[in-house]
Amino acid sequence: MLGFRLVVAAAGASLSIAGSINAGAETIRIADIEPLSGPPAAVGKWWSNHVQFAVDQVNAHGGVLGGQKIEVVQFDSKASPAEALIALKAVTDQGIHFVFGTAGSHVAIALTEAIAKHNARNPEGRVLFLNYGGLAPELTNEQCNFWHFRFDANADMKVVGLVQQVAASKSVHKVYLLNQDYAYGQAVRKLLRELIAQRRPDVEVVGDDLIQLQKTKDFAPYVAKIKASGADTVITSNWGSDLILLVRASHDSGLAARYYTLNAHFVGTPTAIAEAGAERLVNVNPWHSNVADGRLTSYFLEYRSKYKEEWNALPQKNAVEMWAKAIDTVKSTDPVKVAAALETMRYDGGTGTMWMRADDHQLMQAQYAAVFTKVGAGVQYDVEGTGFGWKTEGRIEAEDAVLPHRCKMERPH
Secondary structure, three states: OOOOEEEOOOOOOOOOOOOOOOOOOOEEEEEEEEOOOOOOHHHHHHHHHHHHHHHHHHHHOOOEOOOEEEEEEEEEOOOOHHHHHHHHHHHHHOOOOEEEEOOOHHHHHHHHHHHHHHHHHOOOOOOEEEEOOOOOHHHHOOOOOOOEEEOOOOHHHHHHHHHHHHHHOOOOOEEEEEEEOOHHHHHHHHHHHHHHHHHOOOOEEEEEEEEOOOOOOOOHHHHHHHHHHOOOEEEEOOOOHHHHHHHHHHHHHOOOOEEEEOOOOOOOHHHHHHHHHOOOEEEEEOOOOOOOOOOOHHHHHHHHHHHOOOOOOHHHHHHHHHHHHHHHHHOOOOHHHHHHHHHOOEEEOOOOEEEEEOOOOEEEOOEEEEEEEEOEOOEOOOOOOOOEEEEEEEEEOHHHHOOOOOOOOOOOO
C-alpha cells in the first residue's frame, strides 16, 4: 500500500500509549479507518490514498503548529461495524485522538456512537471523528454528537442535487428507483420519492427496489423489470459492483434508460462500465477532473502521477485541510478546542466557499452533475485511461442543497 503504515486492528495487538496528544511531539498521528480487505477494499484503499496525499500536501507546506508533521496510521474495518470497533479500540489504546473515515454508513454510525461513549468515559482521552464517507443523514440528525463532523454533503443533500438535474430534464417521464438495502440506500430512496413528487409531480415512479449490499451477482432480472416498467430513467445510489453490474446488464439488454447516480466516480467503476455508460450515466459529486475553472487540476494531476489512479474525492481533502487549519487556529491539538474551531469554519477547498454548520456539524459545499462521455469538447481528461471522462451538466450551489436538521447537540462542559 503506497505511502501508508498498515496497522491491522485486532484486540490486544496494539501498543498502548497513555495520555493526551503532546503538542511538543515530533509528529501528530491520525487514524484512518477504512475497509482494506474484502469486496469494498478497492474503495477503502483508494480513499485512504486520498487522505495520505492530503496529509503529504499539508506536511510539504510546513505541517501544523509551526512545523509539526502529521502521520497517518491505517486500520482495517473490513467494512464491518464490529471490526471497526476493534479498530477503534486499537486507536484509543495507541493514544490517537483523531479518526478519519469511512466507507459505509453502517460503519460510520457504529464509530460515532462508540466514540461518543468513549469520550464520556474518558475525558482525558477524547477522540474526534472526521467523517468524509458515511453519508447517512441520521449522522447529522438524530444521531448527531459533538465529536462527529461530516465533510461531504449527506445523502439527502446529494439527492437534492440529483433531483434538481432530473427535474430540469424534459425527457424524464417514468422513473425507476433502485438502491441498496442499508442506512444510506434507504435514506436516498425515501427522499427521492418525496422530492420527485414535489418537484416533478408529472413524473411517474414505475418501480422501487432495494437490494442486498454487494450481494447481487446477476442484475438481469432487475433490468427486465425496469424494461417492462417502461422507465426512461433509473435513479440509483448503488456503488461498487452493485452499480457496475447494473449498468453492464442494462447495456447488454439494450435498455435505453438514462442512469442518475451518486457514486459512478468510485475507483474502478469507470473502467468496468466504460462504453456501457457513455452518454447515459449522470453522476453528482463535489468535483470532477473537467470542472471548467481548473483550480484543482494541478492537485489532481500530481495525485494521479503518484498513485496511478484518479483523484476526485474532495471530502478527504476538505477533512484534512480544515482539521489542520483548526489546529493552527487554536494553536492546540486538544480535541475540544479543535472541534470548536471547526464548528464555525468557512473554507475554500478549490470549488468555492464551504462552511461547517455548527448546529449539526454538517459541511455545506457545492456539487457538480456530470455526464460520462468521450474525450472531446468539455472533456480534456479521461478517467482510468478509458477514453471517457466527466462533462459538467450542472452545478448545485451549496446554498441550494441546505436542508433543515433534527440534531440536538449536547456540548461538553
